[in-house]
Each structure stands twice: as structure tokens, then as C-alpha cells.
Amino acid sequence: MSPFYIEFRDPLFGVIIFFALVFIITISSYWWTKYKSKEKTKNLDKFLKDFKVAPTTKELKLLISKGEMSEKSWILLAKLYSKNGDYEKSIEIYNELIEVTDKSNVSEMMYLLGGTYFKAGFLERSKKVFLEILKNNPRLPRVLYDLVLVYEYMKEYNLALEVLEPLDELKNDISLDSLYLKILKILNESDLSNELKAYELLELYKVRGNLTYMIFEFLFRVNPKLAWDNLDGSKSELLTDIFWHIDKKDLDFDIISNNGYLRELYSARGDIQEVSRSSVFEFDVLINLDKKVQTTLSFEYICDNCKNISPFVFNRCGNCHAIDTSAIGITLVKDFHRDFSEENNSFQ
Numbered sequence: 001m002s003p004f005y006i007e008f009r010d011p012l013f014g015v016i017i018f019f020a021l022v023f024i025i026t027i028s029s030y031w032w033t034k035y036k037s038k039e040k041t042k043n044l045d046k047f048l049k050d051f052k053v054a055p056t057t058k059e060l061k062l063l064i065s066k067g068e069m070s071e072k073s074w075i076l077l078a079k080l081y082s083k084n085g086d087y088e089k090s091i092e093i094y095n096e097l098i099e100v101t102d103k104s105n106v107s108e109m110m111y112l113l114g115g116t117y118f119k120a121g122f123l124e125r126s127k128k129v130f131l132e133i134l135k136n137n138p139r140l141p142r143v144l145y146d147l148v149l150v151y152e153y154m155k156e157y158n159l160a161l162e163v164l165e166p167l168d169e170l171k172n173d174i175s176l177d178s179l180y181l182k183i184l185k186i187l188n189e190s191d192l193s194n195e196l197k198a199y200e201l202l203e204l205y206k207v208r209g210n211l212t213y214m215i216f217e218f219l220f221r222v223n224p225k226l227a228w229d230n231l232d233g234s235k236s237e238l239l240t241d242i243f244w245h246i247d248k249k250d251l252d253f254d255i256i257s258n259n260g261y262l263r264e265l266y267s268a269r270g271d272i273q274e275v276s277r278s279s280v281f282e283f284d285v286l287i288n289l290d291k292k293v294q295t296t297l298s299f300e301y302i303c304d305n306c307k308n309i310s311p312f313v314f315n316r317c318g319n320c321h322a323i324d325t326s327a328i329g330i331t332l333v334k335d336f337h338r339d340f341s342e343e344n345n346s347f348q
Ligand SMILES: [Zn+2]
Pocket: 303, 304, 305, 306, 307, 308, 317, 318, 319, 320, 321, 322, 325
């Protein structure tokens, strides 16, 4: 017998077969993985090629009806279009999906469509879509909240307040939303004089003490005396930018000298010289500079809820739509106004 011949029953034969099988499985698994990954890349390339240029409405119809891509993927794509500002394409996708999707998903697709219409500024269409959803499911809080938002943007404050009623029945806390809408309603009342508006706003303020900025911004603008008389000193920080911009003739120095924060603020602005230090860094710098450098304050507004920063003041966050969440950020900046007025004076 040849020394290389291994008998069938030899235990070595079993070992060789075992390793041969392991080898074959490893090789085939490697090639299978490589093949699948190549296929995936091919599909992805095809997909990206299709969307390098946004598909036309006709192409979209065809692509969606073919059903080659899952609804989830289409929704992701629609959201991506919307995020990039291409609301038209996003709306087209949702409209097509509503045509082909299962009946149980229609309401969800319509909700997404309504939201995109809102973002795109098509308020009337957005309203219609939300009302249509609520026709079949009148107790959907997120749709009701979005409809409130649409009515608010349409300045239909009575309708917005009406939509809050079912939310209240569903045990949602609507007190802040209700107060906010009532304030907006008063501010936009064309038949009401500013004096009457101011008194009505104060009545609302006395009930809850919320939305201080929204109410006092108006009061200080139309009736500074009434504003000073009703000011809750503990909320002075919320109104920092308003105080900073009030005309010197409208200041109430009795109230200012009895309020630590306002004493520091107006010492920093240079109207009084009652303090030599401040716990607020920016005020402290200005007090110590004593007008030697052309510096003033600049403000930005941060949402306490989503941390979004805006250069403009807001009572409802434009990003997360939360109400009364704005906090003021202060920065020291070069005073261009002072530069300008000094240049003008130099020509005299
Ligand atoms: Zn926010």
C-alpha cells in the first residue's frame, strides 16, 4: 500500500474532509458576501443616478407605483427634499404615496403632507389636509396642535382657540396656548385703541403672570408709565433688551433705583452712576469703561426648549413652536451708532 494512501476508515480522512468543508464554506461565503455587496453598490449607484436630477412628476408617479422602493424610503426622501427646501418635490411624493399606500397609512401620509404644506407656506392647503384627517379621527392631539398653529399663522385666532377645546377635553394643558392666542387676538384687534389693548393685556397678565415679554414689549411701546407701574421687578432680566432701548425720557428713576438689576443696567448704559460693579459681565465691562470705548450691547434669543438661537425676539419658537421659551443672550459689540453720530457732529 502506498504511504500516501489513506484508508476510508482512517480517522485522518475525517479530519481532512472536515478542513476541506471549512475551506469550501469560507470561500463560498466570501464570494457570496462580495457578490451581495457589489449588487448593493450597483443598486445604490442606480438609485443615486436616478436622483442626481430631481425626477419629474411623471417619473415619480411611475417610480412610486412600481413599488421597487419601500414607503419608508420614499418618506425619508420626501423629508430630505423638505429639509433642503424643495417642498414641491416633497409634496409630490406624499401625494403619490397617498394614492398607492394601504388605507391604514393614509392618515399618516396626509399628516406629513399637511406639515410640508405648512412649512412651504401653503396655509390654506395645510388647513384643508388637517381638517380632512380630523374628519375621520377628531381626537388626534398632534393634528389638533398643528391645526392651531395653521390658524395662528392665518391670524384666525378665534378658530385656533376653538381647536384648543377638544385638546382640553383630551386632558392636554392648553392654558399657555390659550393665553398666547388671546394676547395675539388683542394685539391684532383693529377696532381696539392701543390704550384699551394695554388694559386688556394687563388683565390677562394678572391671571397667570406668563408671557411677560409679549405683554410688556407692547406696554413699554405704547404706555411706558403703565408698564412701569405694573412691572414685576423680579422679571426684569426677561426684559433686558426692552429696558436697554427705552428712551431716557420714559425711564422711571424711582423704580430703577429700587431694583438692583435695573440699577446695574442703567449704570452700564450711562444714565445713572449708582453702582461701580455688576454681577453681569457685560454690564460690569461697560460700567468700568465709562463710555471711553465705543461699545454697546447686542442681543440674541435662545429657545430654552430646543436651544435654537435667533437674532430676532420670538414668543413662539420658530423651530420647535414652544411658547414663552425665549431667553436673552447679551454680547458686547462696537457701537456703530455712536461712531456715526460723532462723525456727523464733527462736520458741524
Ligand atoms: Zn424651540
